[in-house]
Amino acid sequence: MSTAAASSGRPHVLVVPFPPMGHLLPLLDFSHLLSTRHCVRITVTVTPSCLHLLSDFLASTPLAAALPLPLPDPSAPEHAGQIAPGTHHALLAAPLSTLRGSLVSWARSQLDPPTTVLSDFFLGSAQLVADDLRVPRVAFYGVGAFTTAALEQLWNSTLPLDPNNDAALSALPGSPSFPYGHVPSVVRSYVPGDPDWELVREGFLLNSRAWGAVVNTFDAMESDFLEHLKRRFGHGRVWAVGPVANSGCRVGERPTAEAEELFSWLAGCPERSVLYVCFGSMYKPPLSQAAALGAALEASGVRFVWAVSADVAVFPDGLEERARARDKGRVVCGWAPQMEILRHASVGAFVTHCGWNSTLEGVAAGVTLVAWPMKADQFIDARLVVDVHGAAVRAAEGEDAVPDSGALARVFAGAVEGAELGGVRAKARTLAAAAGDAVEEGGSSWLDFERMVKELEAVSAP
Numbered sequence: 001m002s003t004a005a006a007s008s009g010r011p012h013v014l015v016v017p018f019p020p021m022g023h024l025l026p027l028l029d030f031s032h033l034l035s036t037r038h039c040v041r042i043t044v045t046v047t048p049s050c051l052h053l054l055s056d057f058l059a060s061t062p063l064a065a066a067l068p069l070p071l072p073d074p075s076a077p078e079h080a081g082q083i084a085p086g087t088h089h090a091l092l093a094a095p096l097s098t099l100r101g102s103l104v105s106w107a108r109s110q111l112d113p114p115t116t117v118l119s120d121f122f123l124g125s126a127q128l129v130a131d132d133l134r135v136p137r138v139a140f141y142g143v144g145a146f147t148t149a150a151l152e153q154l155w156n157s158t159l160p161l162d163p164n165n166d167a168a169l170s171a172l173p174g175s176p177s178f179p180y181g182h183v184p185s186v187v188r189s190y191v192p193g194d195p196d197w198e199l200v201r202e203g204f205l206l207n208s209r210a211w212g213a214v215v216n217t218f219d220a221m222e223s224d225f226l227e228h229l230k231r232r233f234g235h236g237r238v239w240a241v242g243p244v245a246n247s248g249c250r251v252g253e254r255p256t257a258e259a260e261e262l263f264s265w266l267a268g269c270p271e272r273s274v275l276y277v278c279f280g281s282m283y284k285p286p287l288s289q290a291a292a293l294g295a296a297l298e299a300s301g302v303r304f305v306w307a308v309s310a311d312v313a314v315f316p317d318g319l320e321e322r323a324r325a326r327d328k329g330r331v332v333c334g335w336a337p338q339m340e341i342l343r344h345a346s347v348g349a350f351v352t353h354c355g356w357n358s359t360l361e362g363v364a365a366g367v368t369l370v371a372w373p374m375k376a377d378q379f380i381d382a383r384l385v386v387d388v389h390g391a392a393v394r395a396a397e398g399e400d401a402v403p404d405s406g407a408l409a410r411v412f413a414g415a416v417e418g419a420e421l422g423g424v425r426a427k428a429r430t431l432a433a434a435a436g437d438a439v440e441e442g443g444s445s446w447l448d449f450e451r452m453v454k455e456l457e458a459v460s461a462p
């Protein structure tokens with residue numbers, strides 16, 4: 001491939017993230033690794049309302065800079081309540097395509113222009129920027145290889161899908177199929193013929209033209225799906241480098257008085273006795289669901305930490321006061337230091353929506369995952385940890401589920417206190433050890449990362 005001249009001879013990577021936190025965080029973790037381990041220069045495009053989220057990243061990544069872009073940010077307060085689920089993608093795809101010209105002009109005006117474009121897989125149209133600059137593009141998949149493979153088949157199939165039939169992913173290892181409601185929401189939201197949605201689909205299809213693919217997963221977790229992707233993309237440049245969150249430069253994890261109080265309470269709890277509940281950075285449970293969950297937590301008798309990133313109104317009345325009075329738990333309203341909580345010795349289980357980051361973080365921490373997938377790729381991730389690996393248990397399914405709190409309480413109690421849970425705990429420990437080994441020097445993810453940098457350096461050489 002012919003590349004633009006790089007005046008420094010070192011790679012300069014133009015990073016194009018997708019704004020929601022579940023996408024932004026792993027891409028920043030990966031960029032941080034690239035820059036600090038291999039002196040790669042990084043420029044991150046960012047929407048103005050997300051700029052503050054980059055401050056920890058920029059402070060800990062000396063060779064990185066931000067390039068603010070006038071893109072709308074679906075998570076910004078001015079859009080609250082106006083954006084229907086699934087339309088994030090349509091909202092962003094069109095403006096990104098209009099910014100192609102200005103990104104290319106900016107790149108051409110640099111003394112040390114980008115030698116690679118690294119974009120979130122939701123923004124496959126960044127391929128066109130890379131084409132204009134005649135540099136390679138790396139697609140970053142902050143989801144698992146199973147989801148990546150599923151999306152690849154789904155976007156290439158006849159759409160829309162028939163809501164009355166299961167989606168059969170017959171090309172994938174194990175030929176899995178999913179009920180229509182469990183298919184990633186972005187595919188179900190697609191509106192054929194709608195110009196914005198056509199751009200979204202084109203963007204996903206452009207991913208197969210990327211020079212390379214980086215997946216935030218590790219070999220022992222998804223080797224079959226990684227091999228499948230190599231076959232589908234037609235080259236071996238599919239690198240499994242995860243879990244990237246081990247890099248320890250997480251945004252929003254600064255010590256606060258609340259966090260200090262939480263960790264001092266956790267320090268007084270017996271080992272592995274606490275159940276941590278969090279459904280990611282965006283999900284707000286409806287009140288009936290939150291009530292069932294609260295009742296189950298209290299009935300289970302287990303110690304708990306329940307984090308809701310958005311809204312205190314979600315927690316059932318009096319729950320926090322009773323939990324404190326009985327020394328049974330804490331609620332966190334706002335951004336919880338999730339990685340640190342999961343790694344705390346007193347935390348034994350994690351009720352999760354199975355967002356991919358949470359799934360990997362829980363797996364790496366070796367806690368028992370209690371799966372409650374809600375939407376997006378979460379049903380696929382739950383299938384992987386519960387059914388493929390047998391390393392997690394199920395609590396409930398779906399955004400509308402309001403499970404019986406007695407039954408839920410039994411699942412919660414079993415997850416932290418039960419015996420071996422039919423081998424689940426042992427399998428979770430094995431997977432956790434494999435995740436740790438993968439990122440150690442000489443491990444599968446460490447080696448893939450080094451191979452990727454070598455190839456990137458080779459194509460970036462002047």
Ligand code: UDP
Pocket residue numbers: 021022023025278279280281282283307308309334335336337338339354355356357358359361
């Ligand atoms: N997260 C966090 N504190 C919170 C909520 C979320 O640190 O209070 C982090 C979590 O550790 C994970 C990410 O935000 O890295 C959420 O990503 P995930 O893929 O699990 O779910 P999403 O937010 O995309 O639904």
